[in-house]
Amino acid sequence: MRFVCCSQLHNNDFLGGSSHRPVRPLDWMAVCLLSALVFAVAHRLGLASPYVVNDDVRQQLFWMARWLDPGLYPSDFLSDYAAAYVPAGVKALYFAAAKGFGCDPILFSKLLTGGLFVLLAASLFGIGATLEGPMLGWFCAAMAWAMPYFLKNISGGLSRAFAGPLLALFFWAWLRRSGRGMAWVLLLQAATIPYIAMLCAGCACLDAVMARLTDRPAAPFPARPVHGLVLAAAAAAVLGMNQALAAKGYGPLVGRAALAGDPVFGPNGRLDLFPLPNPFLDLVYWPFESIGLFLEWGLFPGIATLAVLAPMLWIGARRAPWRDYIPLYRPAAMLLAGSLGLYALARAIALVLFVPDRYISYSINLLYALGLALCLRWFFGGLLARRFGGPALLALAVCFGCWRLSGVGLYDYRADAPLCSAVAALPKDALVAGNPKDLDNVLTFGRRNVVASFELAHPWSVGAWKIMTPRLGHQLEAYYAKDSDTVREFARVYGVTHMVVREGDYAPKAMEKGPLFAPFDDRIRELAAASGKFALLDGAEFPYTSPEPGVRLIDLRRQPDAPRGQASPE
Known part of the structure; x- marks a missing residue:
């Protein structure tokens, strides 16, 4: 596929550089290789250890190990719910990796993260190259390396990891007026990240409607009868997943009335979802946190970096030939308008369309990234005209990305490796x-x-939460019980064979800061305040091994009234 310049820019040596030349295959290879390098350096700890992962990997991917060993994860509520929660397209990729290459799901999640990060950078490069040429393309690609927001959401190789890359790919196809490209990307979105498919379909249809109401050229998508079939197929995929969750008893998503009345959605709950955050946070504060160095150095240094960046952007904006970027304005305006509309609707009927910020955060960060790239490209126009100016800036961008993205989206669970090894031997x-x-x-x-x-523990999934709530409650009653019979009865009813006990959970400080989340915290404190000692800390009643300091692994199979068939080791 060959891309050429789409705009005639100023022939001024101060601004120009080599922006007029067409994009070459070597450019694409360099973008992909450098992006892979940035990712490999930034996520080096994750690539080196299976215990360094994105935290959400622990809720969506574990059950896929069944494809490598059918004996793992016998059918159970948690594993079945997690499997139903993952979109079909994501499951298909992991299934192919497991069955085709014997690739462990956790390892594949890291490889997929790298691939999607490269796809994002390449798509941003394509957007810049379509607007101007390789010069702007490089600045756009560098935004993937410089803004932690993108890798933070790609990390883990989960469903949401597809949102940023596929949105950028869709926008690139839109900018090129490729209806076929938009159609294919929309189908990919429907299979992997349904709410982004809703967003992109809505924005494209808005563009088509506005084109009919004005004297603007017709929209590239939907523009043909086959595009209607694509929209129908995407809608069927999105609705089908929701219906499948409901049919299995896990749905629907919770409504606004339940949000307002249940402490589990409040500041001390499972997630702080209600009251909904001020739109200023979603539209300005959080995106600018990814632009300034707030996450790395704190509030005041972050503000200082924005203060340094602001005049650079102002100078670049004044130099930029904005009329030459007219092809960008209509898709950008429709994307922003459609995103704001869905964001407002999602807030009005929260959480029927899931978390509202999902409909604006990816779009607004993409548009901020493109705006930054355009302004910085023209701020550095003089340096780019020099012989080694471009390579020097590119090297600086790569080094900055390797530093700033280091560990973004990763959590280190290596401290629990001994415990997990002991459990894996059960x-x-x-x-x-x-x-x-x-x-x-x-x-x-x-x-x-x-x-x-x-x-x-997903309180936003009504059916799943009805199943999960008593399980959580009974488990906590046993964990913080003061009498051994409560523990044994819990084990008998649920068929529990082992318990993991962290001694620090019973300390007064753990109770003060909130042992779990509302509304369970109050009940846990009640149990802790009762007279007597915690049953599970009685080594005579519940003998244990200690795989790591302060952690006990208790075998309940030898306890009185142990479930039949589980009273002796395998």
Whole structure:
């Protein structure tokens, strides 16, 4: 595929450089290789250790290990819900990696993250190259390296990882007026990240309607009968996933009335979803946090970096030939208008369309990135005209990206490696209970089913939450019980074979800061305040091994009234 300049820019040596030449295959190769380098350096710890992952990997991917070992994760609510929660296109990729190449899901999630990061940078390069040529293309690609927002959401190779790259790819096809390209990308979105498919379809249809109401050229998509079929197929995929969740008893998504009345959605709840945040945070504050060095150096240094950047952007904006970028304005305006419309609707009927900020955050960060690239490209016009100016800026951008993106979107769980190794040695049909926050690692790295974990506690999924709530409640009653009979009864009812106990969970400080989330915190404090000692800390009643300091692994199979068939080791 050959791309040429789409605009005639000023022939001024101060601004120009080599922006007029067509993009060559070597440019694409360089963009991909340098982006892969930035990713590899930034996520070097994740690539080196299976225990350094994105935190949400622990709720969506663990069950896929069944494809490598069918004995893992016998059918259970958590594993079945997690499987239903992942879109079909994402499942297909991981299935192909597991069955075709024997690739572990956690490892593949890291490789997929790198591939999607490269796709994002290449798509941004394509946007810049379509507008002007390779010069602007490089500045656009550098925004993927310089803004942590993108890699933070790509990290983990989950469904949301496809949002940024596929939105940029869709926008690139839109800018090129490629209806076929937009159609294919929309289908990919429907299979991997449904709410972005809704967003892009809505924005494209808005463009088509506005074109009919004005004297503007017709929209590239939808423009043909086959495009209607594409829209129908995308809608069917999105609705089909929602219906499948509902049919299995996990849906629907919670409504605004429930949001307002349940503390689980409040500041001390599972996620701080209500009251909904001020739109200023979604539109300005959070995006600018990714532009200034707030995350790395703090508030005042972040403000200082914005103060340094502001005059550079002002000078670049004054130098830029904005009339030559007219092809950008209409798609950008339609994307922004459509995103704001869906964002407003999602806030009005929260959370029926899921979390409202999903409909604006990707779009606004993409548009900010393009604006930054345009202004910086013209600010550095004089330097680019010099012989080594371009290569020097490129090297600086790569180094900056390697530094700024280091560890973005990753969490280090290596401290629990001994515990997870001990759990992995248990029979494959073992069922583990404990503190839900510990059970995420047990579930993912220990590869054993658990009663209820923190990451899979989704109060926004009405049906799933009805199933999860009693499991969480009973597990916590047993974990903080003062009598051993409560623990044994819990194990008998649920078929629990082992419990993981972290001794620090029973300390007064743990109770003060909030042991889990509302509304369970109050009940946990009640249990802790009752007279007596915590049953699970009685080594005589519940013998244990200690895979790591301060952590006990208790075998409940030898307890009185242990479930039949689980009273002896495998």
